[in-house]
Amino acid sequence: xxxxxxxxxxxGLAGLMATIRVAESGLPVDLFSIVPVKRSxxxxxxGGINAAKNQKGEGDTTAKHLDDTIYGGDFLANQPLVKRxxxxxxxxxxxxxxxGVMFNRTPEGLLDYRRFGGTLYHRTAFAGAxxxxxxxxxxxxxxxxxxSEGKVKKFEGFTFLSAVLDDAGVCRGISAMDLxxxxxxxxPADAVIFCxxxxxxxxxxxxxxxxxTGSAQAALFQQGVDYANxxxxxxxxxxxxxxxxxxxxxxxxxxxxxxxxxxxxxxxTRPAKSIPESERFYFLEEWYPKYGNLVPRDxxxxxxxxxxxxxxxxxxxxxxVYLDVSHIDSETLDRKLEGILEIYEKFCGVDPRKEPMKVxxxxxxxxxxxxxxxxxxxxxxxxxxxxxxxEYQYHxxxxxxxxxxxxxxxxxxxAGTAAVKYSNNLExxxxxxxxxxxxxxxxxxxxxxxxxxxxxGAENPMTIWKEMGEIMTEHVTVTRINKNLExxxxxxxxxxxxxxxxxxxxxxxxxxxxxNFARELENMLLLARVVTLGALARxxxxxxxxxxxxxxxxxxxxxxxxxxxxxxxxIQLTYEPVDISLIPPRVRKYDAAK
Amino acid sequence: MAEKKVILKIxxxxxxxxxxxxEEFSLRWRPSMNIIICLRDxxxxxxxxxxxxxxxxxxDSNCLEEVCGSCAMVINGKVKMACSALVxxxxxxxxxxxxxxxxxxxxxAVNRQFMFDSLQRVKAWIPIDGTYSLGEGPRVAPEIQEKxxxxxxxxxxxxxxxxxxxxxSGNNFVxxxxxxxxxxxxxxxxxxxxxxxRIRALQGEGGIEECANVQNCVQACPKAIPLTESIAEVxxxxxxxxxxxWLLG
Numbered sequence: 001x002x003x004x005x006x007x008x009x010x011x012g013l014a015g016l017m018a019t020i021r022v023a024e025s026g027l028p029v030d031l032f033s034i035v036p037v038k039r040s041x042x043x044x045x046x047g048g049i050n051a052a053k054n055q056k057g058e059g060d061t062t063a064k065h066l067d068d069t070i071y072g073g074d075f076l077a078n079q080p081l082v083k084r085x086x087x088x089x090x091x092x093x094x095x096x097x098x099x100g101v102m103f104n105r106t107p108e109g110l111l112d113y114r115r116f117g118g119t120l121y122h123r124t125a126f127a128g129a130x131x132x133x134x135x136x137x138x139x140x141x142x143x144x145x146x147x148s149e150g151k152v153k154k155f156e157g158f159t160f161l162s163a164v165l166d167d168a169g170v171c172r173g174i175s176a177m178d179l180x181x182x183x184x185x186x187x188p189a190d191a192v193i194f195c196x197x198x199x200x201x202x203x204x205x206x207x208x209x210x211x212x213t214g215s216a217q218a219a220l221f222q223q224g225v226d227y228a229n230x231x232x233x234x235x236x237x238x239x240x241x242x243x244x245x246x247x248x249x250x251x252x253x254x255x256x257x258x259x260x261x262x263x264x265x266x267x268x269t270r271p272a273k274s275i276p277e278s279e280r281f282y283f284l285e286e287w288y289p290k291y292g293n294l295v296p297r298d299x300x301x302x303x304x305x306x307x308x309x310x311x312x313x314x315x316x317x318x319x320x321v322y323l324d325v326s327h328i329d330s331e332t333l334d335r336k337l338e339g340i341l342e343i344y345e346k347f348c349g350v351d352p353r354k355e356p357m358k359v360x361x362x363x364x365x366x367x368x369x370x371x372x373x374x375x376x377x378x379x380x381x382x383x384x385x386x387x388x389x390x391e392y393q394y395h396x397x398x399x400x401x402x403x404x405x406x407x408x409x410x411x412x413x414x415a416g417t418a419a420v421k422y423s424n425n426l427e428x429x430x431x432x433x434x435x436x437x438x439x440x441x442x443x444x445x446x447x448x449x450x451x452x453x454x455x456x457g458a459e460n461p462m463t464i465w466k467e468m469g470e471i472m473t474e475h476v477t478v479t480r481i482n483k484n485l486e487x488x489x490x491x492x493x494x495x496x497x498x499x500x501x502x503x504x505x506x507x508x509x510x511x512x513x514x515x516n517f518a519r520e521l522e523n524m525l526l527l528a529r530v531v532t533l534g535a536l537a538r539x540x541x542x543x544x545x546x547x548x549x550x551x552x553x554x555x556x557x558x559x560x561x562x563x564x565x566x567x568x569x570x571i572q573l574t575y576e577p578v579d580i581s582l583i584p585p586r587v588r589k590y591d592a593a594k
Numbered sequence: 595m596a597e598k599k600v601i602l603k604i605x606x607x608x609x610x611x612x613x614x615x616x617e618e619f620s621l622r623w624r625p626s627m628n629i630i631i632c633l634r635d636x637x638x639x640x641x642x643x644x645x646x647x648x649x650x651x652x653x654d655s656n657c658l659e660e661v662c663g664s665c666a667m668v669i670n671g672k673v674k675m676a677c678s679a680l681v682x683x684x685x686x687x688x689x690x691x692x693x694x695x696x697x698x699x700x701x702x703a704v705n706r707q708f709m710f711d712s713l714q715r716v717k718a719w720i721p722i723d724g725t726y727s728l729g730e731g732p733r734v735a736p737e738i739q740e741k742x743x744x745x746x747x748x749x750x751x752x753x754x755x756x757x758x759x760x761x762x763s764g765n766n767f768v769x770x771x772x773x774x775x776x777x778x779x780x781x782x783x784x785x786x787x788x789x790x791x792r793i794r795a796l797q798g799e800g801g802i803e804e805c806a807n808v809q810n811c812v813q814a815c816p817k818a819i820p821l822t823e824s825i826a827e828v829x830x831x832x833x834x835x836x837x838x839x840w841l842l843g
Binding site for chain 1: 626628631638647649654657727731734735736782
């Protein structure tokens, strides 16, 4: 009997962790990534990783981590799986520590911890303000070690196109495109783990990296993999707006004592530093005295929108507020926050050690994603697993800061182990599948490429993409109004029609980035509609999903998971109950202790 | 008043075997433009300054905030990251070329696999027993962390290799970034247990002896990593190791 093979698609934190677990089991694993895995989007995570190690003697426990996560997520997450993650988090920190991550240290040589949003405890381990980068590198190094021993084979510079499903609907491998030769290739496997990250690109501009398009998720969705809670999109309160991307200014700036404010007088044109304390409006601290600047992200984001759009208090009438760390001494700032302050300085030309930063909310993260079960990261299609930001478990209706890194590593680990077990127990391995299954999938993908390369039309993919981003950002982020969501969906459908007339300005067959982008764009348009329709249907406000016409959480009607299915060529929304067996839902508010 | 423009001259090459040529573009200026925004403008409207239709420019990019190391290219003769290269800080016309020390893929996109292979050569990792639960890692003095952390921010962008006269097709020199990673892993309490292996991997062809102490690397590093310090320290260790080996014969 031939040995089973596992494929991992995506080389961020979740994908690398899954890869390591498979390699440790002794099964061969092929790792696919658009960019060299060391350049994955996980490098952008800044502030830290949560684990209730109680290293500051505050009485923190994993039960409190669980409660903060469930409460922060407005009771939409399935609780037993979140509990497992919170219980495992301290071990994950130990593992990363053993891998040599250069975490900040206390004088005793122990890991230092800082505060983050949505908790009152110092629970966040960190490596300066580039924690994601440091964690990704640690896992990348371990994978490279397994690679040197022949256990892992990397396919960097490949993009996933589709799963190969047999006649029984079981996944038997993938089709992928070599981004240099533009050839479609088939890779048989017994199980495939998707760790394809966020979907920022459907909002045009976001804090996400270029590769975070959600294209893989949308391709799978069309092949029958369900998509859950798509409407829950996190808009991070503090980013630097840019035409190409919204650059994140980590929550750790506030965790280390940074304060958010605007001048009390909207006509105050004095430089920020010369505005006296009494004439500054520290609105988060005034409105949320218990949590202050460290309220969860959805709360802070809506507060900033209220300041700018309702109270008309944005700095000089602009859509911006101050994020101020200039009162903290430079030595501390450099030791704990250098990575992000450097970004601000390089891109804005102002030293945030001396001047308050100007920031505004920006699309950041999707709580929703590929539907997986609440046990072992399996999707509804046999042989397909998912982990990391691309799946929907763990964060409910709003993710707490510094919980993403832990969920990636935890989920990736489970998925790796589960895929190995599944493959070893398969009655009929992929080796027994007739080659016609693979040949017909290759043909289907080749034809798609050929059609795109040869068609004539007047539409440019970049233009359609920009328009999609504007629609999504305007109507499907912070404030959602049903008639606008209906409009957004009809506009998205119009873009889908226009997409059929796109004209590729590059028709070559070598490193054609336009062809790849066009393929991603088609998928993005569909996923944008999944997000929009989910938001339209959900008539309540919960976590990051806010409808002024339905301002309250409605547990009687909406304490349920949205589960989108692709039926007869269209999106169909279904719902299923949330597992609330551990913590009964209660009202979520941050102006007082929970 | 005429609209303000950005003039770019970009070196194009359709594939590795093909001859290179230059194309000029004229774009509408906006505040806070960087080179990535310029390349996206061209993708949306791939027409040269003299009105000829062309193809969008191929280039590497991902995070756009200078932490992933993708978008290195030679801009106005100097290698830098395109995302943090702001148009208003560059003299026009802005010339953009691919890096020269790595095989070209197309236009501005290059293949830096050599660097990842070199990381494998020097065993740039901590050899852990497994990912199962084995308790906490070793204690690390804050002083070590403060030295190690800056080294661990190396994003394998390749700028230090591009500016190094010793990096050329003749000698396979791994370059400053890789030597600095050896220092990082040898400084960690667990990594130190295998320091000799990494030093050994840096001896011989393409190893640390190829360094001619020109010190361009440390100037070019976008993360201000003390690369020359790393080279000096690893060099000392390498000498020590050779000497001990010679004495024990």
